[in-house]
Amino acid sequence: MPSPTFLALPADRRDRLVREAITEFSERPYAEASLSQIAQRAQIAKGSIYQYFDDKLDLYRWLLTDEAPRHKRAFLGTPDPAGDFWAGFETMIERGMAFLVEHPRLARLTAAAADPSATPDVRGLHKAICEAGIDELRAQLARGVATGAIAHPDLDLDIATRLVAAIIGPGLTDVVLQELGASLHEVLASDTLRKRLGPARRRRLAHQAVLLIQGGLGAARRPLRRKART
Amino acid sequence: MPSPTFLALPADRRDRLVREAITEFSERPYAEASLSQIAQRAQIAKGSIYQYFDDKLDLYRWLLTDEAPRHKRAFLGTPDPAGDFWAGFETMIERGMAFLVEHPRLARLTAAAADPSATPDVRGLHKAICEAGIDELRAQLARGVATGAIAHPDLDLDIATRLVAAIIGPGLTDVVLQELGASLHEVLASDTLRKRLGPARRRRLAHQAVLLIQGGLGAARRPLRRKART
């Protein structure tokens, strides 16, 4: 965890450090990310970083568990619990893609949590992040079950949650990159490339994902053309 | 690519090197995997490795694009094109999980291809592997469309392929690890843990995945209880 010294830092100095750290950790796997580089680019002595954080992992952990989620929550806002479940679900997916467009480096940082490589301590971190996301999604799907929007007696909720998470996480990311004809890191680096992932395309892709998910989870057989009973 | 010298190596020497290399690359991210370690554990001078492969990446590439796929193909065999599409699909998924049980290190090596971190050259490798898998899956789904087992006019085949790939790849892996209550690396290391992923459990999980996928892709609405029209 960051020291009081870090928290009391002048804003521009702290921001410089945070910005460069996020950039470094979003562009390289943890093992290759370099504190020396971060310090140099942020124009802060390397030794200072060790006054703010215990070590490399401590800095990474803080970025991943505090800084990134804070921005993500601020961006996503609180989802509207009222309204049609599937419409809300689609919106949530669209907002997730919007976050990728608006905060590519943070999105990339978070996406790294899916990385199964990595050293044990880093994996622990990643797993914690993933499980938090899974819990949130499960709660949301459970709400769908409660409202009757989801009804599939043979499908286990825990399993379904994880499969759906894979669809809207790595799955949709893959689709997006395919559509943009670029790699995650190219998208991360290019404003014009990200602009191509505009609201219309995001809605379309989110809808496609929901088509697949709902078709498998929806109580009504194919409620897309005709209204669901609810 | 490996030199002729490597290909002509006495079997036990070559096998030692390959085995230790696979182990090393499956236990650590590429950046942290160490040729010195591989050489030491295989009891082969480090210099020799450079007579067999150009460099670290060359060895990794060969493992990923030649050695692993060869074993995987040998294990999976050729799928039976006749028979019910969805039953065949479920079998394919079950065989994939069986591969994880029987060849955990190879499976882990292949799974690393999903890693979005990594350095550009490694990402290039990974992407190639992924795209090959996607192509195969798309062909299979296209067959489903042709036979009428899949019919969803609003869903784009390319997109569906990638989403389905996410389900049966990272998604199912996540589910399996959750059920075993362990991490991928623990499963990799423990025979007894892997034995818990027996045929019955594999079939059940594969069926759950198909439930989700088919529900969204199947021409018949819910053909699980009543026969599909074929």
Add this chain to the structure above:
DNA sequence: TAGTCATATGACCGCCCGGTCACATTGGCA
């Protein structure tokens, strides 16, 4: 102004890496 102390600094340390190369070993052929 002189003294104090939290903080900033960057040269430095030990480590291990990927990769090289001069030399040792081997095995097949004359």
Add this chain to the structure above:
DNA sequence: TGCCAATGTGACCGGGCGGTCATATGACTA
């Protein structure tokens, strides 16, 4: 048997890393 080309070897290199620490700095007190 004697030779030589192919192959095996591991000490060695330059480099960058995470992390340390003696010292410099500068704000604030008395």
